[in-house]
Amino acid sequence: MSDGIKLPLPMKKGFGATDRVDDWWKGPTAMAAYLGIMIVYATWRGFMEADFWIFEEFGRSAGNQTMAIESEGSHVLSPLFSPLVIPGQGTFGGPIPEALWWMSPAMFILIFPAGFRGTCYYYRKAYYRAFLQQPTGCAISKPWNEYSGETGLLLVQNLHRYFLYAALAYLPILSYDVWLSVNFHDPVSHAHSYGVSVGSLVLAVNVIALAGYTFGCHAFRHLVGGGSNLWTSGSRPILRYRMWKISTWFNEHHKDWALYSLFIVMSCDFYIYACTMGWWTEIVLWGGL
Ligand code: FES
Numbered sequence: 001m002s003d004g005i006k007l008p009l010p011m012k013k014g015f016g017a018t019d020r021v022d023d024w025w026k027g028p029t030a031m032a033a034y035l036g037i038m039i040v041y042a043t044w045r046g047f048m049e050a051d052f053w054i055f056e057e058f059g060r061s062a063g064n065q066t067m068a069i070e071s072e073g074s075h076v077l078s079p080l081f082s083p084l085v086i087p088g089q090g091t092f093g094g095p096i097p098e099a100l101w102w103m104s105p106a107m108f109i110l111i112f113p114a115g116f117r118g119t120c121y122y123y124r125k126a127y128y129r130a131f132l133q134q135p136t137g138c139a140i141s142k143p144w145n146e147y148s149g150e151t152g153l154l155l156v157q158n159l160h161r162y163f164l165y166a167a168l169a170y171l172p173i174l175s176y177d178v179w180l181s182v183n184f185h186d187p188v189s190h191a192h193s194y195g196v197s198v199g200s201l202v203l204a205v206n207v208i209a210l211a212g213y214t215f216g217c218h219a220f221r222h223l224v225g226g227g228s229n230l231w232t233s234g235s236r237p238i239l240r241y242r243m244w245k246i247s248t249w250f251n252e253h254h255k256d257w258a259l260y261s262l263f264i265v266m267s268c269d270f271y272i273y274a275c276t277m278g279w280w281t282e283i284v285l286w287g288g289l
Helices: 026-048 053-057 105-109 111-118 120-132 154-183 198-217 218-226 235-251 254-276
Strands: 068-071 072-078 181-186 192-195 284-287
Touching: 026 068, 026 105, 026 120, 026 254, 068 154, 068 254, 072 154, 072 181, 072 254, 105 111, 111 154, 111 254, 120 254, 154 181, 154 198, 154 218, 192 198, 198 235, 198 254, 218 235, 235 254
Parallel strands: none
Antiparallel strands: 068 072, 181 192, 192 284
């Protein structure tokens, strides 16, 4: 094997200097705007239901209820607040120490979806470029050190495979929320019936989008079939092969699932928020009370 001769690439030097003639900056700029809007919106909604400082004027603190639509006996819970952990109350919130009761329900649960997305292989590429300029882009120069890989603190990105388990656990929880949304109860007569509202459909689309994103995860694909050397004999290897094929199908469009599912989660929450504020009215399309 030849040692070869290592020569520096003939690149221009200076921030943004490049020989590229395409609009290379458009992608990272659009991504920075998109992710920035999503992060600001999720943060605002998380704090809205908190119980301190100016947030006492809004949401849960002020007695308003912006986490779920309680319309005609159905319960449509925003995915940003599911599973619902109200500090100091109920099954999940009961054990929470009083010192943390100022926190909003979203703050307890968003750590897992945020960790899953923050360590996702696709998102890493996107925000390294969009926010950190590591790198600015292929064959684009910049004045400080070049990208040196995921070392040091960035080793925390290896937690992605563990966040995957949390993300998988969310799918049945969010599916259960869809089920709750199609069950209508009359609080007075205790009558029960089924129905479908716009809110139920919005929740269902959200679960489908999140499932597509999760099943196409690189770590999930490895988990179901990547570590296997035998796919052809026995029911278990064949099952793993089939699951790997399905995961591969989702994985081929992982970027799209990642970006669209994020938008759908936020839109889903905004729909519920708008209904609870009275800007829109939740409509029962079929059945109901
Ligand atoms: S690689 Fe994107 S979710 Fe796992």
